[in-house]
Amino acid sequence: xxxxxxxxxxxxxxxxxxxxxxxxxxxxxxxxxxxxxxxxxxxxxxxxxxxxxxxxxxxxxxxxxxxxxxxxxxxxxxxxxxxxxxxxxxxxxxxxxxxxxxxxxxxxxxxxxxxxxxxxxxxxxxxxxxxxxxxxxxxxxxxxxxxxxxxxxxxxxxxxxxxxxxxxxxxxxxxxxxxxxxxxxxxxxxxxxxxxxxxxxxxxxxxxxxxxxxxxxxxxxxxxxxxxxxxxxxxxxxxxxxxxxxxxxxxxxxxxxxxxxxxx
Amino acid sequence: xxxxxxxxxxxxxxxxxxxxxxxxxxxxxxxxxxxxxxxxxxxxxxxxxxxxxxxxxxxxxxxxxxxxxxxxxxxxxxxxxxxxxxxxxxxxxxxxxxxxxxxxxxxxxxxxxxxxxxxxxxxxxxxxxxxxxxxxxxxxxxxxxxxxxxxxxxxxxxxxxxxxxxxxxxxxxxxxxxxxxxxxxxxxxxxxxxxxxxxxxxxxxxxxxxxxxxxxxxxxxxxxxxxxxxxxxxxxxxxxxxxxxxxxxxxxxxxxxxxxxxxx
Numbered sequence: 292x293x294x295x296x297x298x299x300x301x302x303x304x305x306x307x308x309x310x311x312x313x314x315x316x317x318x319x320x321x322x323x324x325x326x327x328x329x330x331x332x333x334x335x336x337x338x339x340x341x342x343x344x345x346x347x348x349x350x351x352x353x354x355x356x357x358x359x360x361x362x363x364x365x366x367x368x369x370x371x372x373x374x375x376x377x378x379x380x381x382x383x384x385x386x387x388x389x390x391x392x393x394x395x396x397x398x399x400x401x402x403x404x405x406x407x408x409x410x411x412x413x414x415x416x417x418x419x420x421x422x423x424x425x426x427x428x429x430x431x432x433x434x435x436x437x438x439x440x441x442x443x444x445x446x447x448x449x450x451x452x453x454x455x456x457x458x459x460x461x462x463x464x465x466x467x468x469x470x471x472x473x474x475x476x477x478x479x480x481x482x483x484x485x486x487x488x489x490x491x492x493x494x495x496x497x498x499x500x501x502x503x504x505x506x507x508x509x510x511x512x513x514x515x516x517x518x519x520x521x522x523x524x525x526x527x528x529x530x531x532x533x534x535x536x537x538x539x540x541x542x543x544x545x546x547x548x549x550x551x552x553x554x555x
Numbered sequence: 556x557x558x559x560x561x562x563x564x565x566x567x568x569x570x571x572x573x574x575x576x577x578x579x580x581x582x583x584x585x586x587x588x589x590x591x592x593x594x595x596x597x598x599x600x601x602x603x604x605x606x607x608x609x610x611x612x613x614x615x616x617x618x619x620x621x622x623x624x625x626x627x628x629x630x631x632x633x634x635x636x637x638x639x640x641x642x643x644x645x646x647x648x649x650x651x652x653x654x655x656x657x658x659x660x661x662x663x664x665x666x667x668x669x670x671x672x673x674x675x676x677x678x679x680x681x682x683x684x685x686x687x688x689x690x691x692x693x694x695x696x697x698x699x700x701x702x703x704x705x706x707x708x709x710x711x712x713x714x715x716x717x718x719x720x721x722x723x724x725x726x727x728x729x730x731x732x733x734x735x736x737x738x739x740x741x742x743x744x745x746x747x748x749x750x751x752x753x754x755x756x757x758x759x760x761x762x763x764x765x766x767x768x769x770x771x772x773x774x775x776x777x778x779x780x781x782x783x784x785x786x787x788x789x790x791x792x793x794x795x796x797x798x799x800x801x802x803x804x805x806x807x808x809x810x811x812x813x814x815x816x817x818x819x
Contacts, residue, residue: 409674450702461733473742474740490648
């Protein structure tokens with residue numbers, strides 16, 4: 292384990308445990324796009340802790356973050372941070388939320404850590420070093436028959452979207468749901484990618500109209516990849532930081548899924 | 556707290572911690588209806604522990620259980636047990652699973668306990684006594700505007716179902732998804748009802764073609780009810796143990812949701 296990874300694991304755990312200690316003690320909720328798209332004072336406090344530590348240790352790196360202003364030092368290295376992925380769960384006192392911290396070099400992640408304080412689980416990966424959950428190596432599932440798979444789809448709930456966008460979203464659901472064994476819509480994209488990395492999900496598809504933000508998935512992407520996952524956009528290309536169109540699978544069903552999603 | 560409730564909480568915690576201690580050490584997986592509908596040797600061992608304790612303490616009661624044979628003593632009291640709700644999660648090492656134990660008198664629950672060992676959270680309720688999460692009273696959400704709600708739908712993934720059943724399921728999804736703020740498909744029905752009881756979800760709808768079994772929801776139903784939820788079938792009647800058609804809401808959106816689901 293490199294010192295960068297050790298630093299990131301320690302920081303994610305500190306940040307996650309701070310968030311958990313504040314659960315049920317939220318003092319302020321701010322709505323962003325709608326009444327359920329919220330940030331709490333805890334999101335902001337936890338992000339401050341993470342940013343402060345990164346600035347102290349990596350003063351020349353860029354920082355991309357969910358809540359505050361990004362820091363652009365014209366570096367090829369960027370830390371990408373979500374202090375609380377799953378804020379809606381957190382705000383209701385449900386422990387399905389995680390801290391996500393990743394380091395990217397240009398368009399590729401080189402390390403990622405996701406920590407769920409409510410279960411004390413830490414997933415991590417470094418380029419070329421495999422993926423781990425609490426020190427145990429994890430691997431994607433070996434299933435290759437679509438009818439056996441569990442597939443998750445990102446953020447539905449589209450009451451505030453246009454008719455055209457609603458139709459686009461429902462088209463994806465109506466393609467996926469009938470071909471898989473179970474479909475899931477779990478929220479907290481970071482955890483979806485970790486569940487895929489450890490073999491629970493065979494695929495995760497970002498919503499076409501309420502796509503994952505890069506801070507939701509920046510760490511999960513390398514954790515999934517190092518566990519054997521394949522990650523592309525719907526054209527089969529590496530998505531980079533453009534997560535508007537993101538398809539992650541166990542590899543075995545990737546081509547079948549792309550074909551299905553691209554079918555008119 | 557009555558002695559029956561204390562007994563049930565202690566038992567659910569013992570059972571849940573036994574399951575958690577066996578995670579990653581499953582020795583045998585048996586498929587039931589398809590490759591993902593599984594029981595492990597751990598489900599069976601945990602159920603045995605629960606049944607043994609109930610028989611010792613309540614020798615004249617009935618027992619309805621997920622894995623083994625039911626016990627019918629012609630009693631009006633029936634214990635309804637799911638040793639591991641969320642076995643697919645459990646089998647993949649994800650801590651999103653729970654023990655569910657309820658006591659029903661004829662067609663009504665009188666106490667229910669759901670314990671998630673991975674987060675050390677215990678939800679419970681007794682008839683008329685309110686609902687609790689780890690000793691803290693919980694209440695359903697107060698939201699009444701459909702476009703603000705989070706709604707979960709039970710067990711999709713319908714590859715093995717007939718075309719007619721697939722269409723029926725998709726009809727429900729296509730009605731729900733466009734009107735809510737977020738939709739969720741989480742698996743583990745017991746936890747869905749607890750999340751509703753604590754205000755994260757505004758509604759949970761059982762799948763019309765892969766409905767919840769009574770052991771998934773028997774405890775969650777009284778926990779939700781005692782937190783203020785409304786529970787009916789699509790005709791607006793108390794469903795009893797017939798969970799093929801089950802709609803649970805925070806009460807405020809119940810009529811709107813029934814109307815929507817009954818629309819041709």
